[in-house]
Amino acid sequence: MSPTIRSLVIPVSDLDATKAVYTALFGSPHTDESYYVGYNVDGFEIALNPAGAGGGPVAFADVDDLDATRETLLAAGATERDAPRQVAPGARVCVLSDADGNPIGLRGK
Template sequence: MTSAIRSLVIPVSDLDAAKQVYAAVLGEPHTDTPYYVGYNVDGFEVALAPGGETGAPVANVDVDDLDASVEALVAAGATVRDEPRQVAPGVRVAVLLDTDGNPIGLRGE
């Protein structure tokens, strides 16, 4: 597993309201769709994601092998919150919970 964290996904219940708030500090998004709004902050991706579980933002750790990373975290005591799923060509994500319920995002193939 690598230690590169290159994105933060912020779950939102009202995408239009959230876009107003985040545009005030991050500027205009590079991607603006009904299911994903993305901002590039000096090479770091900040994303607004509507429709999912709201609560804590999820920092995604970029990994080479998503399935192996999920297995390693589960073996270490984490639980799977969101099973691996395809979000873009060549990109899958998963969210696990540590032993205190904090989200750990993984992004890879």
């Protein structure tokens, strides 16, 4: 399976205010928690993350092997921004940066 971008995570400083805007656009979120608000937009996940470090939205590519893909990108010159961490059963994420500092999100096992 080739990597597929299926989600966009947006760091926010005021979850309630930002949620009101995205709810007006996309309707009610499928997940509405203090740590994560998620909207399903035709199978694409738009998420609000109040714990985000800023720096703009991060698109996450779904990959079969997070560790192998991460190592391949690091060997190609990417740098680590956020180390791999478990976010749900069977799902881990990490964020790397390209040479210009743009974020590259990876989600996998």
